[in-house]
Amino acid sequence: MSVRHLEALFDPKSVAVIGASNRAKSVGSVVMRNMLTGGFEGPVMPVNPRGGAIHGVLAYPDVNSLPVVPDLAVVCTSAQTVPSVLDDLGKRGTHAAVVLTAGLSLLTAEDGRTLQEHVVEISRKHQIRILGPNCIGMIVPGIGLNASFAHKNCLPGKIAFVAQSGGLTTGVLDYANSNDIGFSHFLSIGDMVDVDFGDILDYLGSDPTVGSIMLYIEAVKDARKFMSAARAAARNKPVLVVKAGRVAEGARAAASHTGSMAGSGGIIVLDDTTQIVDAALNLAQFYAHESCGQCTPCREGCGWMYGILTRLQQGEATEADIRVLRDLANNIHSRTICFFGASAAMPVQSFLKKFPEEFFARAGVGVPDDWRPAASAK
Ligand code: SF4
Structure with missing residues (x-):
């Protein structure tokens, strides 16, 4: 479906939180709190069958009672209810939903098909773009949108960060906040039953609020579509991809989260003005x-690599350090x-192999004669 209706997903004018709750620490409560404190200027409409007020906002008992059709729905109800909620939203005319609920691929409906299969069918029938399920949600600081149950908000900036893994997402958020790193988009995309990396690259690649794109990928479901979108986006801005699952334990961790086996490999796309040592140092600092x-x-x-790269950048390292x-x-x-x-x-192995002259130049020497064969042995 590509970028169709992705504007409703990433730049909505109204949001409904289906499954909003007052119960402390529940997902529905955290999402509602995040939506109300993020600075979003459009209406935020909680939906809870008990009605009443959620975090002080009048709640509606169901989707059909909403006073306006929400551009975006954040769904955090039980797995069994997700297909019918999405069907109701589709009938009302909503075209985007973030589904936080997990376990849809493990549960079956009366017809023997999984709840996830029903969700995919409903998404296509009503042309609802779905982020997730099984994700933390998304944050778009530029419009004050925090449609997530992340434990904290993120700072505004120009980096779009996209990951499947919720655990990694929260770790990156902690690191970014403590280092004053901001984001244009902070997306946890979970099981990707509809919106995938290719769609997101297509959208973010032409979004002027996005300066660079960083993807943390466990698995790509449509490799051709992904590569085409990555090539197009990389013409406009830097795209950095970290690919998980290179070793067996990582692949198992990825499979347990997304239900898809990860392969191996990695792509880092940088423009030709980037200093390779600086890029390596940036990555090493994170790790x-x-x-x-x-x-x-x-x-x-990781600490030693960071130390050597820091000295290299400052012109204080030697050939032996490299x-x-x-x-x-x-x-x-x-x-x-x-x-x-x-x-x-x-990244360090790859940069040393492909750009040795940039490293040795920082040490004030040329690439030694014995370097290239040894470096290419790996
Ligand atoms: S030390 Fe590094 S590689 Fe080992 S478990 Fe921790 S993060 Fe993973």
């Missing part, structure tokens, strides 16, 4: 900060219990 410390190669190696940097990356790769270690090592 050094986020390593949980459980495995020695990742815990120690060799140590390569050894560190090679030692981290595939020697850790989760894919994070490999994700940290791969």
Whole structure:
């Protein structure tokens, strides 16, 4: 379906929260609180069968009672009710929904088909664009939209961050907030029954509020569509892709979240003005900060790589440091219990292999004769 109705999803003028609640710490309560405190200027309409008021806002008992047709619905009801809620929304004319509910692919309806299959059918029948299910939701700070149950909001900025994994999303949010990094869009897209990476790249690639796009991918369901969208978006702005699941444990973690087996590999698209050492340092800073410390190669190696790259950027590193940097990356790769270690090592290995002259120039020397064969051995 590509970008059709994605404007209703990412730039809605009114929002309904289906399953809004006053129950402390429930998803429906957190979403409602986030919607009301995010600064969104359009109407926010809670829907709860008990009616009353949710966080002080008059609630409606069902979708049919809403006084206006919402551009966007945030659905956080039980799995069994999601298909009928979406059907009601479609009949009212809503064209976008964020479905936070998990477990739709595990439960079957009376006809033997999964609830997820019903959701896909309803999405197509009514042309409702669906983000999720099984996701944390999305934040668009530029319009004050926090349609998520994230534990905190994000700062406004020019980076669009898109990930499937909810756990990683919250980790990135913590890191970004503590380092004053802002976002144009912060999207957790979960199981991608409808809106996928390709659709999002198409939309964000031509959105002038987006300066760069960062994707954290567990699995791509339509590789041809994804590559076409990535190529088009990368013509307009930098696109950085981190691919999870390179080692077995990472692939298992990815499969348990999205239900799809991840492959391996990675793409980082940077424009030709980017200093490679600076890009490597940027990434290394993130990984050094986020390593949980459980495995020695990742815990120690990420910090050491960050230290060497910092010295390189400042013109204080030597040729020997660059060799140590390569050894560190090679030692981290595939020697850790989760894919994070490999994700940290791969950009350094790749940059050293493809752009050695940029690293050695920072040390004030040319690329040594013995470097290229050794570097390409990996
Ligand atoms: S590889 Fe994963 S588990 Fe090991 S220290 Fe790094 S983040 Fe922790």
